[in-house]
Amino acid sequence: MTRVRWLQAVAVIGATALLMAASCSWQMGSRIPEGVPPPAGDPVPQIDTYASGRPADQLHQWAAERAPALGIPVTALEAYAYAARVAQVENPDCNLAWTTLAGIGQVESHHGTYRGADIAANGDVSPPIRGVLLDGTGGNLEILDHDSVSHDPAVEDKGDEPYARAMGPMQFIPETWRLYGVDANNDGDISADNIDDAALSAAGYLCWRGKDLSTPRGWMDALRAYNLSDQYARNVRDWATAYANGHAL
Known part of the structure; x- marks a missing residue:
């Protein structure tokens, strides 16, 4: 992961902050659940975040x-820990813990193993994991995917569906990925289907939205x-708390 790429992502996040804030119904007076933020878990060792x-x-x-003990694939846990370490180096005021990223990864895709998907040594997840069609039905948002980058090859031909x-x-929608996606494993490809890229991109997104995730308000905002x-x-809180205590739910 290069410093330039991380800073580019932060700049883009800033440019879209007002638009995103306008669509968020979270109010300052809303109740914050107990146990927020979840514990940080075991500290991540210091590493060279710019290693080749x-x-x-x-x-x-x-x-x-x-x-x-956690029930997390080793490659996925490496990705969460690396993303949290990068966040600590690049944005120490964010205080993002790997346990929060792991909680999100569990809820979103069972750490990249949903429906029998596997994680390769480089972090690539296959077959690709796709969510439900966001066509405005069944209580879902209506979100268009003009470039068909999020199509599900298992159920549709590329270009057949206009919806995302x-x-x-980590379940990014295409437009969010276009704005926040980063290359975390230095393979030259920015892929939502790579758990390294997805975890680090999620870290940047969470840090911008929550500012300081060590506070209850910051964690909930994120x-x-x-x-x-x-x-x-x-x-996410419940899974993250379990991981911090050294086990799965």
Whole structure:
């Protein structure tokens, strides 16, 4: 992950902040659930966040020691920990913990394993994970995907559907990914279907939306921006708290 790419993402986030704020119904007087923010969990070792190759590989031993008890694939846990470490280096005031990223990853895609998907050593998730069609029915938003980048090859031909689907292990919609996506594993590709890229992109998004995730208000602002649902935030909180305590729910 290059410093330039991270800063570009932050700049784009700033440019879209007013638009996103206008669509968010989270009010300052809204009740904050108990147990927010969840604990930070075991500290992530210091690493070279600008290392060549896949920087998250530096965290293999740390992740391998914890993954079995947590029920998280080692590669996914490396990705969450690396993203949290980058956030700490680049934006120390954010205070984003890997446990929050892991909680989101569990709720969104079972850490990239939804419907039998596998995670390769470089973080690529296959087959691609896609959410429901966002066509305005069934209580879903209506979101167009003009470039058909989020099509689901399992159920449709590319170009057949004008509507978007959430993409990848962290479930980004196409427009959000276009604005926030970063290359975390230095392979030259910015892919929502790579758990390294997705986790680091989620970290940048959460840090901008929540400012300081060590505070109850900041954590809830970030989670409500990610998914405008109190139940979603509680689910992430519960999984993150379990991970901080060294086990799955």
